[in-house]
Amino acid sequence: MIRFENVGLRYGLGPEVLRDVSFHIGSGSFQFVTGPSGAGKTSLLRLLFLSLRPTRGSVRIFDRDAATVPRTVIPAMRRRIGLVFQDFRLLDHLTTFENVALPLRVAGADESSYRNDVKELLEWVGLGDKMWVHPPVLSGGEKQRSAIARALITKPEVLLADEPTGNVDPPLARRLLRLFVELNRLGTSVIIATHDLALMEQYDARRLVLNNGQVEIYD
Amino acid sequence: MTAGAGARAAPPGSINPIVPPRSVARRTLLTLVAIMSFLACLSVAAVAIVADRAESWQRQIADEVTIQIKPTEGMDVEATVARAVDIATLFPGVASATAIAQSESTALLEPWLGSGLEIAELPIPRLIAVRIAPDVDLGALAARLRQEVPTASLDDHGQWLQRLSAMARVMTLVGLVVLGLVFAATALCVVFATRGAMAGNRNVIEVLHFVGAEDSYVAREFQRHFLLLGLKGAGIGGGIAVALFLGLTFLGRLEGATPQEAQLRSLFGGVAVGVNGYVGAAVTVLALAVIIAVTARVTVRRTLREID
Numbered sequence: 001m002i003r004f005e006n007v008g009l010r011y012g013l014g015p016e017v018l019r020d021v022s023f024h025i026g027s028g029s030f031q032f033v034t035g036p037s038g039a040g041k042t043s044l045l046r047l048l049f050l051s052l053r054p055t056r057g058s059v060r061i062f063d064r065d066a067a068t069v070p071r072t073v074i075p076a077m078r079r080r081i082g083l084v085f086q087d088f089r090l091l092d093h094l095t096t097f098e099n100v101a102l103p104l105r106v107a108g109a110d111e112s113s114y115r116n117d118v119k120e121l122l123e124w125v126g127l128g129d130k131m132w133v134h135p136p137v138l139s140g141g142e143k144q145r146s147a148i149a150r151a152l153i154t155k156p157e158v159l160l161a162d163e164p165t166g167n168v169d170p171p172l173a174r175r176l177l178r179l180f181v182e183l184n185r186l187g188t189s190v191i192i193a194t195h196d197l198a199l200m201e202q203y204d205a206r207r208l209v210l211n212n213g214q215v216e217i218y219d
Numbered sequence: 220m221t222a223g224a225g226a227r228a229a230p231p232g233s234i235n236p237i238v239p240p241r242s243v244a245r246r247t248l249l250t251l252v253a254i255m256s257f258l259a260c261l262s263v264a265a266v267a268i269v270a271d272r273a274e275s276w277q278r279q280i281a282d283e284v285t286i287q288i289k290p291t292e293g294m295d296v297e298a299t300v301a302r303a304v305d306i307a308t309l310f311p312g313v314a315s316a317t318a319i320a321q322s323e324s325t326a327l328l329e330p331w332l333g334s335g336l337e338i339a340e341l342p343i344p345r346l347i348a349v350r351i352a353p354d355v356d357l358g359a360l361a362a363r364l365r366q367e368v369p370t371a372s373l374d375d376h377g378q379w380l381q382r383l384s385a386m387a388r389v390m391t392l393v394g395l396v397v398l399g400l401v402f403a404a405t406a407l408c409v410v411f412a413t414r415g416a417m418a419g420n421r422n423v424i425e426v427l428h429f430v431g432a433e434d435s436y437v438a439r440e441f442q443r444h445f446l447l448l449g450l451k452g453a454g455i456g457g458g459i460a461v462a463l464f465l466g467l468t469f470l471g472r473l474e475g476a477t478p479q480e481a482q483l484r485s486l487f488g489g490v491a492v493g494v495n496g497y498v499g500a501a502v503t504v505l506a507l508a509v510i511i512a513v514t515a516r517v518t519v520r521r522t523l524r525e526i527d
Binding site: 049051072075076078079083089091093094095098102103105106107108111150154 | 234235237239422423425426427428429430431432433436
């Protein structure tokens with residue numbers, strides 16, 4: 001599904017932030033990406049999400065070479081990947097319902113065709129009563145669940161989550177992890193970038209540990 | 220609904236636009252578009268008025284020629300005029316020939332020479348107004364007159380026609396250049412406004428890209444926003460211009476009290492905007508809205524490529 005081979009990445013003429021990174025993300029797999037701050041986690045996620053191209057090596061996503069994939073094809077590939085940000089990236093002028101429905105709306109779907117799916121998903125993440133409010137009145141946990149629901153609404157093949165528990169308390173972090181595990185059981189490959197050792201200890205999964213731009217894999 | 224408006228118990232009646240309406244310098248741009256639309260409609264109306272008047276003048280002048288008889292020593296002016304009127308009346312294609320009476324000629328000259336002079340003593344040419352059909356042979360009429368009345372000359376107003384046509388063409392050209400400049404200035408303002416709106420909505424654009432929106436979708440959202448704004452602004456400017464046209468037409472219908480006003484009215488027919496002016500204003504409003512929307516779309520797509 002996703003394969004990195006000897007991938008190197010540098011910004012401009014600066015030093016390499018990723019060096020000789022090689023790994024494979026299989027269909028239906030679950031992994032944590034971890035490492036100290038500045039180790040290259042965010043850069044790795046950006047490569048996975050096609051918002052950066054590698055300086056060297058090969059990144060293949062859905063059997064396409066990320067270095068040469070045409071710009072016009074990228075949106076369709078991104079629709080197969082769900083993305084959850086640490087800072088949520090919800091649009092404040094849209095309601096929770098509209099934020100979650102955004103990926104379907106930009107894909108051209110009619111509101112009547114997805115209304116029930118969005119409502120069901122919001123009930124599933126425990127936001128059934130917050131459907132018509134705007135993000136500024138949601139708590140941190142509610143925003144995070146909205147962001148996760150937005151990433152899941154298109155039933156993506158891969159879910160990338162950047163510090164999804166960074167802004168929530170431990171009980172909610174456990175609840176969100178259960179959500180990701182449940183999603184993985186339904187067939188989605190899950191990649192969670194996190195510093196949170198306690199979170200990783202709760203679920204026995206593959207770990208990709210980044211250190212000084214290089215990756216070590218613990219299966 | 221603005222950001223931070225709070226909880227809502229019931230589902231919204233309509234879907235919020237993806238580009239927040241208040242995020243664009245809306246009022247400023249709306250005012251600017253309204254002013255541009257007003258100016259564009261004025262120049263279109265000016266062109267329409269000039270074109271209408273020029274056509275009317277040309278039609279009137281082309282329907283009529285003038286025979287001028289210069290008085291000479293010992294000439295029986297009245298008999299010569301009567302002879303020339305007979306020749307013209309009997310000529311094929313001439314509808315009528317009417318000698319302008321001495322008193323009318325005197326009245327025409329009075330504003331320049333004053334009423335105290337004894338005008339009858341001056342060698343003033345006598346005029347005969349001849350109404351003609353379009354296919355009349357003016358060359359043959361002139362030759363016949365030269366033969367029978369040597370002091371008569373025929374004026375077909377060709378010089379006037381040429382000058383009027385040239386003036387009308389120049390005025391139309393000037394009006395179109397002004398219109399083009401207004402459109403160009405509006406487009407440039409929209410480029411700046413679009414770039415500003417995109418900078419202000421960078422987070423929205425990023426999120427749209429992350430959820431798989433294509434550039435065309437993002438461009439369409441901004442284009443819709445600017446099309447609505449353009450239609451509203453251009454409609455306001457065009458509406459004010461149309462109100463002005465109606466006011467001018469109403470004022471033009473009021474009878475003037477002085478002879479100068481009557482003369483101006485006979486020349487210009489009152490400053491009334493015809494159907495062409497109103498149609499032109501409507502087309503201008505639509506054209507301006509389309510220019511604004513297309514400019515916004517092109518700018519968004521170009522800026523997205525730059526961001527990438």
